[in-house]
Amino acid sequence: MDPEQFREAGHELVDWMAGYFAHIRDYRVFPDMKPGGLIDALPNAAPETPEPFKRIFEDFQRLVVPANTHWNHPNFYAFFSVSGAPPGILAEMLIATLTVNHMLWRSSPAGTEMEQVTMNWLRQWLGLPDEFFGIIYDTASISTLHALVAAREKYDPEARTRGANGNLVVYCSEQAHSSIEKAAIAIGIGQENVRKIGTDEAFRMRPDLLEAAIGADINAGKHPCCVVATVGTTAVTAVDPVPAVADVAARYRLWLHVDAAYGGAAALVPSLRHYMDGVDRADSVVMNPHKWMLTPIDLSAFYTRHPEILKRAFSLIPSYLQTSDDSRALNFMDYGVQLGRRFRSLKLWFVMRAYGREAILGMIENHCAWAREFASWVEADPRFEVVAPVTFSLVCFRHKDGDEATRALMDRINESGIAFLAGATIRGQFVMRLAIGNFQTTQDDIRRVWEFLRQ
Numbered sequence: 001m002d003p004e005q006f007r008e009a010g011h012e013l014v015d016w017m018a019g020y021f022a023h024i025r026d027y028r029v030f031p032d033m034k035p036g037g038l039i040d041a042l043p044n045a046a047p048e049t050p051e052p053f054k055r056i057f058e059d060f061q062r063l064v065v066p067a068n069t070h071w072n073h074p075n076f077y078a079f080f081s082v083s084g085a086p087p088g089i090l091a092e093m094l095i096a097t098l099t100v101n102h103m104l105w106r107s108s109p110a111g112t113e114m115e116q117v118t119m120n121w122l123r124q125w126l127g128l129p130d131e132f133f134g135i136i137y138d139t140a141s142i143s144t145l146h147a148l149v150a151a152r153e154k155y156d157p158e159a160r161t162r163g164a165n166g167n168l169v170v171y172c173s174e175q176a177h178s179s180i181e182k183a184a185i186a187i188g189i190g191q192e193n194v195r196k197i198g199t200d201e202a203f204r205m206r207p208d209l210l211e212a213a214i215g216a217d218i219n220a221g222k223h224p225c226c227v228v229a230t231v232g233t234t235a236v237t238a239v240d241p242v243p244a245v246a247d248v249a250a251r252y253r254l255w256l257h258v259d260a261a262y263g264g265a266a267a268l269v270p271s272l273r274h275y276m277d278g279v280d281r282a283d284s285v286v287m288n289p290h291k292w293m294l295t296p297i298d299l300s301a302f303y304t305r306h307p308e309i310l311k312r313a314f315s316l317i318p319s320y321l322q323t324s325d326d327s328r329a330l331n332f333m334d335y336g337v338q339l340g341r342r343f344r345s346l347k348l349w350f351v352m353r354a355y356g357r358e359a360i361l362g363m364i365e366n367h368c369a370w371a372r373e374f375a376s377w378v379e380a381d382p383r384f385e386v387v388a389p390v391t392f393s394l395v396c397f398r399h400k401d402g403d404e405a406t407r408a409l410m411d412r413i414n415e416s417g418i419a420f421l422a423g424a425t426i427r428g429q430f431v432m433r434l435a436i437g438n439f440q441t442t443q444d445d446i447r448r449v450w451e452f453l454r455q
Helices: 003-022 037-041 053-067 086-098 109-126 140-155 179-186 207-219 242-251 263-268 307-314 345-380 403-416 443-454
Strands: 133-137 168-173 194-197 223-230 255-259 284-287 300-304 384-386 394-399 422-426 429-435
Touching (some): 109 284, 109 300, 109 345, 133 307, 140 255, 179 194, 194 207, 242 255, 263 284, 263 345, 345 394, 345 443, 394 403
Antiparallel strands (some): 133 300, 384 394, 394 429
16 A cells, blocks of 8 residues: 555545434444354455455455444443544544554653653643653553552562562452452462452442451461542442541551542543542542543553652563663563553543543533433333432433332343443342443433333
């Protein structure tokens, strides 16, 4: 493909992308297909000779798009709704064009320094202290893994060479994300050394039960090393009492990691900022701009006040990566598992500049207000009930006839293509989750979902 062919193809793709957003409500959110449908429709082997771009793009539209669950659809309400807004999408095109790997400063000064700038901007928006060091990973699961490695490094530095000692213990809410257990498995702490602490009536971690669990482990000869508090749990978006959890962590000198992957964006909104109280006392924090800040997936922002511990845990420099750059030349490869690093910060830079803090917080305020309104409709209908507090923009609700009726209703709307919702089991009850988060979602979209469910 020569430059002129590239130009022509690029214009065609951008025209399609613009049309996608203009007419996105014409698409089914969830595809009308059976598992294996796309596999059967595609050839069993790659072509031996070149195919024209026009044919490739036609097959994308004919085969791939109809088989896609449209996460960037305004009526996608499953899991945590996300937004890939146009400025970030255009930045992704530039990222792919440049194709840099900023593992070292010298391998891409722009990528390295842009990451420092954007992470500093975001840190200010989140209200975190100046001493927090920021780095971009791909997802919150990987950010949490790095937090646990840092905690292990602090309490058992010899684990790097001989493996974990099997006595380190990690604590989290029973509502916390499964990535905490996965990280414990991956780094040798073990799933059996993750304590899931009970929660109160609002699904928040109970500090008294946390302290009791720590005491029991100490008496049993274990070594508590880390507690994970969550701002916006996955199932119900509960917010753990971070100040009280921080007090417990301080008393026992534990590493405090705060998973604010979803709820951290609330810090931008003055009326919601209190949900981040106490986070400034954490040893590490994760927040995902790709969830509620218009940034195309994937971009996870990780902060720690102990970058020297993170570096000690991961810095391993073979001869072919040695460099003699000066003190301002940060090498991000020293602060994580990965060596290859995409220019992710560029899309965050585009988004933060294109929208500014006020537009983003206005969107978040609207989403939260619409979630409360949706909850009021549910509560007004005697056939339905809301089963968890509406903290942010997620509503957990169910049909009073029970799990089977709730599942059937959720399946019905998903199969219709009108919207896509996901479920969860909360304290033995199956619930539907309506998560509002797309930048094109409107109040009318949400009302249409409710009317479908109600009828």
